[in-house]
Amino acid sequence: MTDFAATRALFHLPQGLIYMDGNSLGPLPLAARRRVAAMLQEEWGGLLIRGWNEAGWMAEPRRLGDRIGRLIGAPQGSVIVGDTLSVKVFQALASALELRPDRRVILSDSGNFPSDLYMAEGLVRMLDRGHQLRIVAPEAVEDALDESVAVLMLTEVDYRTGRLHDMRKLTRKAHAAGALAIWDLAHSAGALPVDVETADADFAVGCTYKYLNGGPGAPAFIYVAGRHAALARPALSGWLGHAEPFAFELGYRAGAGIERMRIGTPPVIAMAALDAALDVWDGVSIGHVRKASTELAELFIAGVETDCPELRLASPRDAVHRGSQVSFRHEQGLAIMQALIARGVIGDFRAPDTIRFGFTPLYLGRQEVLDAIAILAEIMASRAWNRPEFRRKALVT
């Protein structure tokens, strides 16, 4: 079994805090401090411009992509790191639409993260050729997959409710309808077993600051299925995606395979932190993580439903249909979360009424979950959330 006491010791976790927000921002891996300090002093400081070759900076997006690939079932050489998730969504979607030139519909759902929808909306507007972003309810996706759909674009795990789509089944349905499938793994990578190749995804994207613990604003990643790698035309055709960036030609020629999804100069300092964060996964079984996460979530749901009857479960009750987070609804959700945070239990809030809790066994244990239930129950019983300081504040993340 994965030794979660050992993985927990790899993180900095402030004393007295119960951190249940790894679904938003993972905690600091202790090794990131040393790795970043060494990158600054020895590589940037000592090598200066030579770091691009001698410290391997230029190859990092591919090497880190391969490390992430192992966690999402992607073959070596099919994932690359860089930019933000929104930019990677845009690249995947623009490339996918070009591969389905005779169709005009992008199908997504109202459980997708808004930025994915906004990037799609912006692309549709920019293309100005009659494309349409069709947003349906999560449970209506399957029926909406008809012959008009060019691309099915979904986030596997709903950021508010934790509802988990069946990637394999929906991708098969999309392909049967002649559409391509883009999967956003923001709440999947590092949270549960993902196998983009077996699921036959066409493109996948994700971020590295949630369950992969890469740090605030850590770079995103993109996966392109082998069958598209040489065909997908990069929409954002930057110099580092060029076949020969250092030939400085005036015209663009797309690089080989996944390299063409690079855009500009890679974020070297952030990649050093991410590299250290990925070390945590050495020797960790994602299957064990999923099992332990489910146990913690079940414990939490049972405890909260027993002790806090005012809170309504907003997540699927069946763990098979749920990602790694659990949400409850209450009209005073924001105030309740503020009260929890004041007591050292860190979750987060999503408008209008949802409080979210992440279950990340790499650094969260059973006793903390029990303690969190007890504190939440006290807050609800005493109506401690009703104090002015909790009802006034606004959370922005």
Place this chain on the structure above:
Amino acid sequence: MTDFAATRALFHLPQGLIYMDGNSLGPLPLAARRRVAAMLQEEWGGLLIRGWNEAGWMAEPRRLGDRIGRLIGAPQGSVIVGDTLSVKVFQALASALELRPDRRVILSDSGNFPSDLYMAEGLVRMLDRGHQLRIVAPEAVEDALDESVAVLMLTEVDYRTGRLHDMRKLTRKAHAAGALAIWDLAHSAGALPVDVETADADFAVGCTYKYLNGGPGAPAFIYVAGRHAALARPALSGWLGHAEPFAFELGYRAGAGIERMRIGTPPVIAMAALDAALDVWDGVSIGHVRKASTELAELFIAGVETDCPELRLASPRDAVHRGSQVSFRHEQGLAIMQALIARGVIGDFRAPDTIRFGFTPLYLGRQEVLDAIAILAEIMASRAWNRPEFRRKALVT
């Protein structure tokens, strides 16, 4: 006068190295180590998700944008930091084309950095509405500014030759022809006085890892003139450019002013390094930097032309028409640069035959320039560049 001995003491510079490549990657500001370490330990480590509010991470792109704005003559609230320069070029260009819907030509020159041209080429292809990227020689730009031009897109300082465009004059000409002007300040910001507002630029973009010393892959910036700020529609419409990102609406509404040029989650670790790097500029006059840089460059040109007659000056001889770097041509340029680097003089090479040297008085002094001339002269006189190890290697940056 600016105290350049004092600014030099703010950087880590390896013993025995003469660093003349600040035009490619600035050196490590000593304070960046402390700032990044504190960001990791106290903010990410200690605050976790609360850092977005309590450590001000969410506001950093704007605050750093304002700091950069002071170096390029941009009013407060008109510059924002994020993404890579290539992505910011794309945003500026897509927005500018929308503001000139009746025109189809993007005018640029062969001295522009290839990534700017590639991003424009990709945008033209994506729009597929008859736009054309017209690339002329730098000296032909003015005559090519006719009524067909929607956008003039130039880099002020040529990355190979150091040739400096007259931003004010060309912007005026562009406006007279009914076109908009986008300026790439990659080799200008921190190198010479820039005043985007007085020059009346419509958009400006730049990177922060050259003369601003933000570190490898540090985030880029974008400036939008006040008259366009509320009109420019962001092409890459990510959630952090939304009017209310945390309302999580399904539809996009552009944020106020420069905020709409944000895309995804900002790179917090990289921004900490950049913030420390910008501290170096407190008390520094960009006019003094320009004057000192010009003196160093003149010294170098005179010395090299006297002692190394085989090398041909590739930069404008008149400092008024030159940025902060000087280039020479030689068919064995790559081998010569390798030999120089082996002797501790770091410049760089741009295919096919150009060797480049940057003159950055913040940390480069007169004696080092004299030493570099002497070492280069020795290499040329002894034909030391002709050794196999120098003729074999390839530089990638």
